[in-house]
Amino acid sequence: GDSVTQMEGPVTLSEEAFLTINCTYTATGYPSLFWYVQYPGEGLQLLLKATKADDKGSNKGFEATYRKETTSFHLEKGSVQVSDSAVYFCALSDRTSYDKVIFGPGTSLSVIP
Amino acid sequence: NAGVTQTPKFQVLKTGQSMTLQCAQDMNHNSMYWYRQDPGMGLRLIYYSASEGTTDKGEVPNGYNVSRLNKREFSLRLESAAPSQTSVYFCASSAEKANYGYTFGSGTRLTVV
Numbered sequence: 632g633d634s635v636t637q638m639e640g641p642v643t644l645s646e647e648a649f650l651t652i653n654c655t656y657t658a659t660g661y662p663s664l665f666w667y668v669q670y671p672g673e674g675l676q677l678l679l680k681a682t683k684a685d686d687k688g689s690n691k692g693f694e695a696t697y698r699k700e701t702t703s704f705h706l707e708k709g710s711v712q713v714s715d716s717a718v719y720f721c722a723l724s725d726r727t728s729y730d731k732v733i734f735g736p737g738t739s740l741s742v743i744p
Numbered sequence: 745n746a747g748v749t750q751t752p753k754f755q756v757l758k759t760g761q762s763m764t765l766q767c768a769q770d771m772n773h774n775s776m777y778w779y780r781q782d783p784g785m786g787l788r789l790i791y792y793s794a795s796e797g798t799t800d801k802g803e804v805p806n807g808y809n810v811s812r813l814n815k816r817e818f819s820l821r822l823e824s825a826a827p828s829q830t831s832v833y834f835c836a837s838s839a840e841k842a843n844y845g846y847t848f849g850s851g852t853r854l855t856v857v
Contacts (some may be wrong), residue, residue: 665845670855674748674834675787720786731777731802732846736786 633658635735637721643741644711652706654695654721662723664688664697664704665732667684669718678706678719711742750835750849757825757856765820765852767835775838776818777846778802778810780831786848787834791815825856 638653656662663682667675679688685700693708704721721735751766751834769776774795779787779802789802791810799810809821818837822829832853836846 651829667846674850675846676848679847680845706767731792733789734779734787736784 633662633720633723633725633733634732635723637719637735637738639738640718641741643740643743646713646742646744647710648742650706650708650711650715650740652719652721652740654703654704654706654735656704656721656723658702658723658725660725661699662725664695665722666693666695666704666706667720667734668724669720669737671717673722679724711740713742713744716740716742748835748837748847748849750833750852752852753850754853755855757822757824759855759856761825762821762823763825764822765833765835765854766817767819767849768817769835769837771837771847772815773837773839773847774815775840776812777832777836777838778808778818778820779834779836780804781834781851782831790820790833812819825854827856830854830856854857 634657636655638642665680666678668678679690681688681697687696695706718737718739719739722732724732748769777792778790787798788804793799793812796815811819834851835849838844
């Protein structure tokens with residue numbers, strides 16, 4: 632079945648460092664891909680998405696490019712801030728049914744001043 | 745701008761007790777979902793409702809029932825709670841299909857003792 636794999640955390644970075652969180656997926660069709668963010672004590676929020684190959688999703692300085700050839704959707708940010716400390720979830724929705732989203736296990740990010 | 749509202753926010757149950765988690769959305773979304781979040785396992789889909797009047801099982805439906813009461817409301821019931829159901833429960837909704845992206849509630853933290 633469809634699945635999402637993310638790099639293991641936790642990840643700890645200094646403020647203004649470059650961030651990459653790796654995400655790869657397995658899907659039978661051509662899924663839509665997402666990154667969600669969960670701040671402490673809150674529900675998940677949609678951060679960005681891409682619906683077809685080579686699309687780039689971007690929001691709040693974060694970017695991710697849909698790479699069909701490597702089945703990847705890595706999250707990047709050029710300069711992280713303390714306020715970016717959160718758990719990040721890579722996810723996909725299968726294009727054959729569109730009925731539901733499958734989430735990766737999440738990667739915890741801590742940014743220290 | 746309430747979005748998705750979940751009640752209660754916290755609950756402690758004794759093994760064997762029953763309870764209903766409530767979820768309501770005010771965005772006129774067609775699809776609604778219940779997930780549980782456990783450490784290291786990401787989010788797992790319990791049940792979903794693609795439209796008013798329909799419900800379907802997700803990845804981990806055992807021990808749960810759902811009701812799509814109307815377009816706005818989607819409740820999750822635990823008939824006989826077990827310690828394995830200790831988790832954080834999230835309700836989500838989406839406009840048409842899951843590839844539009846979800847809006848999440850803030851979660852219910854349930855402990856079964």
